[in-house]
Structures are given as structure tokens and as C-alpha cells.
Amino acid sequence: MPAAPADQLDRFSLPDAGGHFGRYGGVFVPETLMTALQELGAAYEVARKDPKFQAELKHHLKEFAGRPTELYFAERLTQHCGGAKIYLKREDLLHTGAHKINNALGQALLARRMGKKRVIAETGAGQHGVATAAVCAKFGFECVIYMGAVDMERQALNVFRMRLMGAEVRSVEAGQKTLKEAINEAMRDWVTNVRSTHYILGSALGSHPYPMMVRDFHREIGQETKEQILAREGRLPDEMVACVGGGSNAIGFFFEFLEDTAVKLIGVEAGGRGITRGDHAARFEGGKLGVLQGCKTYILQNADGQIELTHSVSAGLDYAAIGPEHAFYRDRKRIDYAYATDDEVMEAFQLCSRLEGIIPALESTHALVHGFKRAKAMRKDQVLIINLSGRGDKDVNQVQALLSKAK
Numbered sequence: 001m002p003a004a005p006a007d008q009l010d011r012f013s014l015p016d017a018g019g020h021f022g023r024y025g026g027v028f029v030p031e032t033l034m035t036a037l038q039e040l041g042a043a044y045e046v047a048r049k050d051p052k053f054q055a056e057l058k059h060h061l062k063e064f065a066g067r068p069t070e071l072y073f074a075e076r077l078t079q080h081c082g083g084a085k086i087y088l089k090r091e092d093l094l095h096t097g098a099h100k101i102n103n104a105l106g107q108a109l110l111a112r113r114m115g116k117k118r119v120i121a122e123t124g125a126g127q128h129g130v131a132t133a134a135v136c137a138k139f140g141f142e143c144v145i146y147m148g149a150v151d152m153e154r155q156a157l158n159v160f161r162m163r164l165m166g167a168e169v170r171s172v173e174a175g176q177k178t179l180k181e182a183i184n185e186a187m188r189d190w191v192t193n194v195r196s197t198h199y200i201l202g203s204a205l206g207s208h209p210y211p212m213m214v215r216d217f218h219r220e221i222g223q224e225t226k227e228q229i230l231a232r233e234g235r236l237p238d239e240m241v242a243c244v245g246g247g248s249n250a251i252g253f254f255f256e257f258l259e260d261t262a263v264k265l266i267g268v269e270a271g272g273r274g275i276t277r278g279d280h281a282a283r284f285e286g287g288k289l290g291v292l293q294g295c296k297t298y299i300l301q302n303a304d305g306q307i308e309l310t311h312s313v314s315a316g317l318d319y320a321a322i323g324p325e326h327a328f329y330r331d332r333k334r335i336d337y338a339y340a341t342d343d344e345v346m347e348a349f350q351l352c353s354r355l356e357g358i359i360p361a362l363e364s365t366h367a368l369v370h371g372f373k374r375a376k377a378m379r380k381d382q383v384l385i386i387n388l389s390g391r392g393d394k395d396v397n398q399v400q401a402l403l404s405k406a407k
């Protein structure tokens with residue numbers, strides 16, 4: 001099928017009823033989870049059209065999460081790069097430190113509406129676990145977080161945060177003992193306890209309706225950005241850049257602009273130590289079409305379909321699959337993709353901290369790296385917006401250790 005020109009895309013027509021974004025997405029789960037996903041899909045369809053649900057969500061996003069977030073003009077970074085005006089969308093200012101609270105709040109309200117008493121989630125770096133623990137405390141859910149044993153050790157402070165907020169954190173000892181195994185364990189729990197339990201998945205990934213639902217809960221990012229840039233500059237930006245792990249902050253940031261084809265959209269993946277097997281998590285650099293954890297998309301796998309090891313300095317981008325909607329818009333050439341390496345990230349992390357007084361999350365720093373390259377190549381009358389998906393407080397110990405090792 002020849003791709004339709006980008007200006008003929010209707011962003012609201014996706015996904016179809018089966019959860020497909022073109023040939024990506026869908027539902028690939030054991031029989032025992034089919035009913036749960038259908039029930040969730042049906043409940044969400046009603047909720048998303050219910051003004052009461054939307055008003056309630058908006059209220060908690062403001063009062064609990066701290067929306068709207070600022071659109072900040074990064075004056076010194078702009079001077080330093082010497083090209084386009086650089087703006088940062090400040091998702092780092094949200095409660096619990098990243099965009100993830102948008103989705104956690106949305107799904108918690110949906111779980112309450114569905115009469116669920118118990119919430120489970122998976123977490124890699126711990127950011128999604130912390131956001132989930134926070135909303136569970138707020139709404140009085142029993143909360144269980146699955147986390148790989150290796151990640152629990154690396155992110156001990158986030159484990160403590162979750163426990164402080166009343167969550168039970170369960171250590172997963174299988175396989176690599178990281179995010180992929182934690183997701184398997186969470187799915188196993190869901191199969192067993194599906195009546196009482198809602199599974200808050202943390203990115204625009206997995207089986208339908210998750211990629212669509214998680215995207216919707218983050219659309220606020222792009223909606224605010226559009227209003228704010230029109231108020232500040234009287235026009236749309238020329239380019240927008242966001243980092244892509246599963247792809248939730250990026251799709252939320254981009255969605256409102258998909259039909260504004262003059263706005264260039266760029267997603268940035270984790271280039272790790274460089275694009276050689278096992279050294280990175282850039283699914284569009286050497287990944288292939290496959291199915292992982294419920295979803296058909298680009299996956300880093302070997303010739304036999306075994307999932308490759310991945311690496312990134314930032315745990316939040318370190319996953320073998322990318323959200324299906326990203327694969328779709330890449331094929332349509334509406335969103336471009338690039339990657340940033342660990343070394344580039346370490347440098348930009350320090351630059352942003354030093355020039356703006358803002359310590360970015362290592363994940364978000366991937367977007368900064370590519371944004372700075374773009375800004376340098378652009379004219380001074382052009383405008384670039386980078387989504388600062390989270391703050392770097394969680395990363396300072398790791399960066400300190402890496403910097404002292406490099407000396």
C-alpha cells in the first residue's frame with residue numbers, strides 16, 4: 001500500500017477497532033487476558049467521551065500533578081547554540097518528577113470507575129513505579145510494583161520512595177532481572193487477579209487499548225505547548241524534539257501537531273555506546289518487525305527472534321521495543337527519528353545544568369542532544385521546542401560516579 005501524504009492523515013482515525021496503527025499494534029496476549037483487555041477498552045471508550053471523567057482528570061492534573069507546565073525560553077542555551085530560539089516544555093516540574101504522572105492519574109481514575117481495588121505496575125528505572133505508588137496512595141488502592149532485582153539495586157532510592165507511599169515492591173529474579181522480566185511478572189499477576197486488579201502500564205506500548213489510552217493521557221502536553229507557543233511567538237514552532245523510550249512523552253507532545261505538516265517532529269532514541277548489537281536501544285537502527293509483550297512493532301532481536309540485550313545510560317529508554325504509533329508515523333515520514341549516544345548525553349546533561357540551572361533527566365537529555373544539533377543548523381528567526389520529560393534528581397548519583405570514573 002503506498003503511503004498517503006502526511007497532510008491526508010487523520011490522527012483521530014488511529015488506531016482502528018482492533019488497535020492497529022497500520023500494520024503495527026494489535027492484541028497479542030494469552031486467551032486469559034483477552035476479556036480483561038476488552039473490558040478495559042470498553043470502559044475507556046465510555047470514559048474518554050464522558051465530560052465528567054475528563055473534568056475530574058483535569059482537576060487532579062492541576063491540583064495534584066501541577067499542570068499546566070511552563071513553556072520556558074532557554075535564553076542561554078539559545079545563545080550558546082547560536083541558531084534557532086530554544087524553548088523547553090517543562091514536564092520536569094510535575095509532581096514525582098516526570099510526565100509519567102499524567103498517565104498514572106488517568107489510569108487510576110479509570111480503575112476507580114471500573115470498581116477495581118488493587119493496582120499493579122511494572123517499573124524499570126522506578127519513575128513509573130513512583131508515579132503509580134503516588135496515585136495509589138492518593139486514591140486508596142492496594143498497590144504492587146514489579147521491578148527487576150538488578151533495577152531495584154540500581155534504583156534503591158526509588159524503591160524506598162514507593163515503599164514510603166505504601167506500595168509493595170516485588171523483586172523479579174528471572175532472566176536479566178530488569179524491565180522486560182518485570183512486565184512478564186505483572187502480566188502473570190494480572191491474569192491471576194484480573195477481577196480485582198487494574199494494570200497501569202507505563203508507556204504507549206503493549207496490547208490495545210494501552211498505546212491509545214496512554215497517548216491520550218499525555219496529549220495535554222502538546223495541547224498546552226500549542227497554546228503557549230502561539231501566545232509567545234504568534235506562530236507554530238519550526239521543529240519539535242522529544243526522547244523516545246516506549247514513546248509516551250513523545251507521542252503526547254507531538255499528537256496535537258501531526259496535521260501541522262510544516263512543523264518538523266523528531267523522536268530521539270538511545271544510541272548507548274554506539275549502534276552495534278547489544279550496545280544501544282535504538283529500535284529504528286537495526287530493529288525488525290516482531291511481537292513483544294502484546295504488541296507488533298520494531299524490536300531489537302536476532303535472526304532467531306530472540307530479544308537482543310539493550311544498553312543505555314538512561315534506564316527509562318532501555319527497552320527492546322518501540323510504541324506502535326511511532327513505527328506507523330515513521331513509515332508515513334511524518335515523524336523523523338534520530339539517536340543520541342551516552343557520551344553526548346553526559347555532555348548535554350552538564351551543559352543544560354550549567355547554562356540554565358535546570359538538571360534534566362538522562363532520558364530527556366537525549367532530546368536536548370539532538371535539539372542542540374538542530375538549533376545550530378537553524379536560523380535565528382526559527383523556533384525549536386524540546387520536551388523536557390523529567391528532572392535529573394534521580395540521576396545525579398549515577399552521573400557523579402560516571403564523571404569521577406572518567407577522570
Ligand SMILES: *Cc1c(COP(=O)(O)O)cnc(C)c1O
Pocket residue numbers: 098099100127128202203204243244245246247248249250316317361363364389390391
Ligand atoms: C520513563 C521516561 C521516559 C521514557 O518513556 P516514554 O514512554 O518514551 O516517554 C522519558 N523521560 C523520562 C523522564 C522518563 O521517566
